[in-house]
Amino acid sequence: MAALEPVKFRIDRVPAEMTYPLRQQVLRPGRPRTSAELVGDDDPLAGSFAARTADGEVVGTAVVRPEACPWRPDAPGAWRLRGMATAEGVRGQGVGAQVLRATIAHVVLEGGHLIWCNARTPARRFYEREGFVVEGDEWNDPQIGPHVAMYRPVELPED
Numbered sequence: 001m002a003a004l005e006p007v008k009f010r011i012d013r014v015p016a017e018m019t020y021p022l023r024q025q026v027l028r029p030g031r032p033r034t035s036a037e038l039v040g041d042d043d044p045l046a047g048s049f050a051a052r053t054a055d056g057e058v059v060g061t062a063v064v065r066p067e068a069c070p071w072r073p074d075a076p077g078a079w080r081l082r083g084m085a086t087a088e089g090v091r092g093q094g095v096g097a098q099v100l101r102a103t104i105a106h107v108v109l110e111g112g113h114l115i116w117c118n119a120r121t122p123a124r125r126f127y128e129r130e131g132f133v134v135e136g137d138e139w140n141d142p143q144i145g146p147h148v149a150m151y152r153p154v155e156l157p158e159d
Helices: 016-027 095-109 121-129
Strands: 010-013 047-052 058-066 078-086 114-120 133-141 145-153
Touching (some): 016 058, 047 095, 058 095, 095 114
Antiparallel strands (some): 010 047, 047 058, 114 145
């Protein structure tokens, strides 16, 4: 099998609406597009990020917004990561990692100290490679499958 040509992309902060088609395709297949809209997408502090090809196609996306961490409710500066999706044809090429790093940079610039998510179990290793650790046991969301809670502290890099 021939290797795929690496995708060329850039990461941009975008309106949440731009991410809905990919979110729906990857995270909510067979469900209405409105199922990809998340609570807090319209929060002015939220950061929606997209990996876009030269022709503007969104091939990766994620959003972060301030939200208390359920298992660390008193932790200051907690932000929730949601809507993380990478188009099937570009997985394994660093798209997801770069989108995730953009969300982390946004959290740091906004003064955040912790980023957390409910990760789909098949994505657990991806998040672990990016410094996230598991909190608690796996559970099954009847509409979207098995998940595990994950988090990582974030900080400005040392000069």
